[in-house]
Amino acid sequence: MIDWDDVRYFLAVARGGSVRAAAERLGVNHSTVLRRIAQLEQRLGAQMFEKLPSGYRLTAAGEEVLELANQMEASSHLLETRVFGRDQSVRGLLRVTLAPTLATHLIMPDLADFARLHPDIEMEILSSGELANLTNREADVAIRVVYDRKTLPLNLHGLKGPELFGGVYMSRDRLAAWRAGASDPIRWIVISGHGIPDWAREGEVRTTGEAFRTTDGEAQIAAVRQGMGITTLPCFIADADPLLVRVPGTDLHMYGTLWLLTQGETRKTKRVRLFTEFISRRLAAYAPLLAGLSLSRD
Amino acid sequence: MIDWDDVRYFLAVARGGSVRAAAERLGVNHSTVLRRIAQLEQRLGAQMFEKLPSGYRLTAAGEEVLELANQMEASSHLLETRVFGRDQSVRGLLRVTLAPTLATHLIMPDLADFARLHPDIEMEILSSGELANLTNREADVAIRVVYDRKTLPLNLHGLKGPELFGGVYMSRDRLAAWRAGASDPIRWIVISGHGIPDWAREGEVRTTGEAFRTTDGEAQIAAVRQGMGITTLPCFIADADPLLVRVPGTDLHMYGTLWLLTQGETRKTKRVRLFTEFISRRLAAYAPLLAGLSLSRD
DNA sequence: CATCGGTGGTGCGAAATCGATCCGGCTCGA
DNA sequence: TCGAGCCGGATCGATTTCGCACCACCGATG
Numbered sequence: 001m002i003d004w005d006d007v008r009y010f011l012a013v014a015r016g017g018s019v020r021a022a023a024e025r026l027g028v029n030h031s032t033v034l035r036r037i038a039q040l041e042q043r044l045g046a047q048m049f050e051k052l053p054s055g056y057r058l059t060a061a062g063e064e065v066l067e068l069a070n071q072m073e074a075s076s077h078l079l080e081t082r083v084f085g086r087d088q089s090v091r092g093l094l095r096v097t098l099a100p101t102l103a104t105h106l107i108m109p110d111l112a113d114f115a116r117l118h119p120d121i122e123m124e125i126l127s128s129g130e131l132a133n134l135t136n137r138e139a140d141v142a143i144r145v146v147y148d149r150k151t152l153p154l155n156l157h158g159l160k161g162p163e164l165f166g167g168v169y170m171s172r173d174r175l176a177a178w179r180a181g182a183s184d185p186i187r188w189i190v191i192s193g194h195g196i197p198d199w200a201r202e203g204e205v206r207t208t209g210e211a212f213r214t215t216d217g218e219a220q221i222a223a224v225r226q227g228m229g230i231t232t233l234p235c236f237i238a239d240a241d242p243l244l245v246r247v248p249g250t251d252l253h254m255y256g257t258l259w260l261l262t263q264g265e266t267r268k269t270k271r272v273r274l275f276t277e278f279i280s281r282r283l284a285a286y287a288p289l290l291a292g293l294s295l296s297r298d
Numbered sequence: 299m300i301d302w303d304d305v306r307y308f309l310a311v312a313r314g315g316s317v318r319a320a321a322e323r324l325g326v327n328h329s330t331v332l333r334r335i336a337q338l339e340q341r342l343g344a345q346m347f348e349k350l351p352s353g354y355r356l357t358a359a360g361e362e363v364l365e366l367a368n369q370m371e372a373s374s375h376l377l378e379t380r381v382f383g384r385d386q387s388v389r390g391l392l393r394v395t396l397a398p399t400l401a402t403h404l405i406m407p408d409l410a411d412f413a414r415l416h417p418d419i420e421m422e423i424l425s426s427g428e429l430a431n432l433t434n435r436e437a438d439v440a441i442r443v444v445y446d447r448k449t450l451p452l453n454l455h456g457l458k459g460p461e462l463f464g465g466v467y468m469s470r471d472r473l474a475a476w477r478a479g480a481s482d483p484i485r486w487i488v489i490s491g492h493g494i495p496d497w498a499r500e501g502e503v504r505t506t507g508e509a510f511r512t513t514d515g516e517a518q519i520a521a522v523r524q525g526m527g528i529t530t531l532p533c534f535i536a537d538a539d540p541l542l543v544r545v546p547g548t549d550l551h552m553y554g555t556l557w558l559l560t561q562g563e564t565r566k567t568k569r570v571r572l573f574t575e576f577i578s579r580r581l582a583a584y585a586p587l588l589a590g591l592s593l594s595r596d
Numbered sequence: 597c598a599t600c601g602g603t604g605g606t607g608c609g610a611a612a613t614c615g616a617t618c619c620g621g622c623t624c625g626a
Numbered sequence: 627t628c629g630a631g632c633c634g635g636a637t638c639g640a641t642t643t644c645g646c647a648c649c650a651c652c653g654a655t656g
Contacts, residue, residue, distance in 0.1 A: 004302040004374060018633065029615045034635070044381045045390060053622045053633060061384050068377035075369035076302060082366070086344040086359045093358070140358075265348045265357055316603065327645045332605070351603060351652050603652075613642065622633070 006040040007069045008076075009033055010048065014066050018055035087269045090120050094271045097126040097134075098143035101217050105237045107143070110282040114275060121271055134263040140272050143279070147256040157267050159280055161258030162287035168203055168250040169238040174227035175245055178205055185209045187229035189220055197232060203247040205230060235292030252292045258283055304338040305367045307331055308346065312364050316353035378435050383563025389418040392569045395432075396441035399515050401425040403535045405441070408580040412573060419569055432561040438570050440559040441577070450557065455565050457578055459556030460585035466498045466548040467536040472525035473543055476503055483507045485527035487518055498530050501545040533590030550590045556581055 012022035013033060023030035037056075041048055048062035058066060086092050096111070103111075103125060115123050126139050134142055134156055142156075145164055152158055170186070178186065185208040188196055192213045212228055214220045224231045225243045234255060238244045260276050260283075267273070283290075310320035311331060321328035335354075339346055346360035356364060394409070401409075401423060413421050424437050432440055432454055440454075443462055450456055468484070476484065483506040486494055490511045510526055512518045522529045523541050532553060536542045558574050558581075565571070581588075 001306075002374070002378065004306050004370070007374070007377070008299075008302050019635095020633070030633095031616085031635080031637095032614055035613080044378065045385060046381045051634070055633065061381055064380050064384070065377055068373045068380060071373035072302070072370050072377070075366045075373065076300070076305070079305070079363055079366035079370070080300060080342065082362055083342050083344050083346075083359050086342075088343055265345045268345075317605095318603070328603095329605080329646085330644055333643085349604070353603065598656090600655080601653095604650090606647105606649075608646090608648105609644105610646095611642105611644070613640105613644105615638100615640080617637085617639105619636080620634095623631090624629105626627100626629090 002040060002043045003036075004072070006036045006043075007065075007072055009036045010040055010065065011069045011073060013037055013049065013056050014058055014062065014069070017057075021055075090118060090270055090274065092120075092269075092271055093122045093124065094141070094275055095124040095126060095139040096141045096143065096275070097139035099145060100127045101234065101237065102143060102145075103127040104218075105240070106286065107279070107282065110279060113282075114278050117278075118271075118274065121274075134261060140262065140266050140269075141275055141279075142259075142261040144259050144261060145256040146259050149257070152259065152261075156261045156263050159260040159262075159276060161260060161280060161283045162290050163257050164234060164236070164255045164290045165252045165292040166232050166234045166255045167238065167252045167292055168230060168247045169224060169233050169244045170205065170230045170247050171225060171227040172243055172245045174229075175205070175247070177227075185229075187212045189214065189223045189229050189231035191215070191217065191220055197253070199251065199253045202250060203230070204249040205247050234290075236286065236289045239289070239292060258290070300338060300341045301334075302370070304334045304341075305363075305370055307334045308338055308363065309367045309371060311335055311347065311354050312356055312360065312367070315355075319353075375434060379561065379563045382435070382438075383566045386568045388416060388568055388572070390569055391420045391422060392439070392573055393422040393424060393437040394439045394441065394573070395424040395437040397443060398425045399532065399535065400441060400443075402516075403538070404584065405577070405580065408577060411580075412576050415576070416569075416572065419572075432559060435561075435564070438560070438564050438567075439573055439577075440557075442557050442559060443554040444557045445554040447555070450559075454559045454561050457558040457560075457574060459558060459578060459581045460588050461555050462532060462534070462553040462588050463550045463590040464530050464532045464553045465536065465550045465590055466501055466528060466545045467522060467531050467542045468503065468528045468545050469523060469525040470541055470543045472527075473503070473545070475525075483527075485510045487512065487521045487527050487529035489513070489515065489518055495530060495551070497551045498528075498548065501528070501548040503528065503545050503547075532588075534584065534587045537587065537590060556588070 009022065009026065012026050013019060016022040016025055019033045019037070020030045023033045026033065037049065044065075046061045047059055048065055049056040050059055098107070104127075111123070111125060115121070134140075134153075143161075146152055174186070177184070186205060187209050188207050188211040190196060190211050190213055192215055196211070207230055212223060214223055220231055221233070221237065221241075223229070224233070225241070230247055232253075233244075235252065238246075260280055262272055262276060307320065307324065310324050311317060314320040314323055317331045317335070318328045321331045324331065335347065342363075344359040345357050346363050347354040348357055396405070402425075409421065409423065413419070432438075433451075441459075444450055472484070475482070484503060485507050486505050486509040488494060488509050488511055490513055494509070505528055510521060512521055518529055519531070519535065519539075521527075522531070523539070528545055530551075531542075533550065536544075558578055560570055560574060565574075
């Protein structure tokens with residue numbers, strides 16, 4: 001096997017026309033160039049230069065080598081430019097994964113702010129349903145709601161965020177109608193696969209009929225806004241929605257805790273550190289909202 | 299400027315999955331690999347591997363490097379083969395890879411003849427189990443048994459040889475004992491991982507008990523010679539063995555076709571042409587033996 | 597629980613590489 | 627004609643690199 005670095009010396013000689021010129025360009029002693037060219041020729045079993053008194057001149061074989069050496073150089077340059085300082089510099093790609101509801105209802109404005117603040121960071125938001133795998137480097141940072149701290153993967157580094165509370169909600173108009181004595185059925189709205197938590201059944205308003213099942217959270221919100229019935233929602237979504245009110249007689253309940261998760265080596269990069277610091281400050285500011293304590297308008 | 303040879307080390311680690319595996323593949327000490335990877339990462343200013351207890355794993359930056367390192371390797375291989383292809387002298391190295399059974403039981407005498415005929419050609423026979431990679435120039439010529447022509451690599455040049463047949467064999471003494479009424483169990487002898495082909499089950503002699511499994515072909519032959527039972531073997535091996543006979547009532551079956559494979563530029567060299575012409579003549583002469591038609595002694 | 601085979605990491609002495617220097621040959625122009 | 631300024635090549639001591647022998651760690655295994 002040839003020493004790839006010898007090809008670099010070969011290129012310098014082919015371009016400089018002499019061993020000494022190549023040595024100067026490479027910043028090494030000319031005897032080093034001499035030895036490495038000799039080594040390359042010996043390993044390839046071919047003469048690539050005519051050793052003239054006026055310098056080194058490419059042979060026919062050398063011309064062919066030159067072509068492929070140029071290819072190697074091109075790849076090497078691409079390699080360097082693409083990756084050089086990738087970790088230290090701000091410039092580069094940052095992938096963030098989070099739950100869709102968090103993205104659309106809460107922190108998308110903050111992501112936008114961050115992107116505006118750091119135009120060199122190419123951002124990719126992965127909020128497509130299921131959890132991305134940090135260990136496989138599908139994402140660099142994950143923002144997750146964790147119900148039980150013990151379920152956190154041990155190989156990830158976690159930064160604890162504020163706690164997230166949920167409540168029982170219904171349409172403001174529907175509640176008014178119910179108070180006025182309307183007898184239309186009020187149904188439970190649930191996402192398929194999920195049940196109705198016990199703590200949500202204690203309100204004054206009684207439901208009737210079968211549950212109304214939706215496929216995802218957005219449809220669930222739409223349904224409750226249309227006055228379809230009662231559902232449980234995170235406070236930060238429902239409290240911010242003027243069409244929704246908490247069902248009288250119900251309490252809040254903790255959904256879980258927000259965690260910023262990063263992984264191994266990627267945590268050390270500048271981009272990831274910038275993002276985690278930024279977003280954790282923003283999350284901290286959201287703490288009252290997330291806890292359901294910001295009912296200024298009600 | 300990075301040391302281009304470090305990229306070669308990088309490739310080995312990326313493929314081997316660990317520093318030690320890469321070191322073995324490169325034929326150097328693992329601490330050397332460790333140092334050169336560290337040097338490359340430092341010069342590029344980026345982490346290319348996560349240093350896990352289970353080994354080195356590519357980071358996102360490493361994935362990008364890998365792509366371009368592969369390009370460099372491709373150019374390097376082309377460079378080597380191109381130069382080698384220009385070499386028209388008889389003197390030099392010629393590497394041939396073939397299946398171990400072919401080497402030991404059939405064409406080693408022919409390789410010896412060729413070596414005697416061309417003392418200036420330094421020969422290297424690679425018959426260590428797995429297929430050598432011609433594209434990486436691990437070998438110049440490959441002699442392979444090909445079961446399906448479609449599986450031939452498209453980038454290689456193939457010269458078709460004779461067809462290879464196999465049969466069902468057992469020990470001559472064992473068959474005589476069976477005919478005399480001996481009731482000792484006769485077992486199937488198979489190489490671990492291989493099954494018993496349907497076409498081999500049709501003979502007069504019935505097997506009993508569990509299969510007898512061996513790790514390689516040589517052990518298989520030794521077992522059948524000891525009268526352990528019945529097995530399938532290429533005709534050119536078994537017909538040449540006076541201790542073995544075909545099981546009555548069984549037919550021959552085609553194993554595949556012998557192919558002489560050469561690669562790109564190396565095909566043009568004098569040494570390779572000399573060898574392929576020589577060995578294909580010898581193989582053609584073996585055609586009856588390989589087809590199982592030379593039972594002069596039975 | 598001990599063991600065993602795998603991993604990455606670390607000093608240290610040996611070995612290979614490099615750099616400085618000198619030498620001879622060639623060319624070209626004063 | 628002769629010396630300046632190139633060139634490649636050889637030698638030798640300094641420097642870097644490498645291989646070896648360890649260590650700690652982890653996971654599987656008996």
